[in-house]
Amino acid sequence: MKTTRLTAAILASLLPLPALAHIHIAPEQARRGEPVELALIVGHGCAGAATTALRVAIPAGLSAEPLAQPGWQPVIGNGEVGWQGGPLPDHDKAQFILRGTIAADAPESIALPVVQVCGDKQVRWIEPGAQSESPAPVLQVLPAQ
């Protein structure tokens, strides 16, 4: 019984993770009341399809606007910002920059829900918790200095 469980654990650790790269944020920390430039880093498309848009719901505690980027059109909407264009091929990496300010009363962590659009497919990076299947990128907020 013990051996079986151990074998299962080893097998599980050898299986490729379904979506390893995800969407990363850099830097991962920012300070209350200060301006920030946040890069959202896309490492792959949607299950093989090229990325054609990225949409970010702007959370409480952050004001942000999308910076222009060659080949992409910044989009500013109703509580949402993003880019459309590309397409960014499935295995290519790109970063999309948000410029904004962390509010003086921002919470200790800010999740940025991102929808990655690939033509008629999409991946919603909106789940809490880094271990979830489609985690939202999270910014840690440091106290004001």
Ligand SMILES: [Cu+2]
């Ligand atoms: Cu991934």
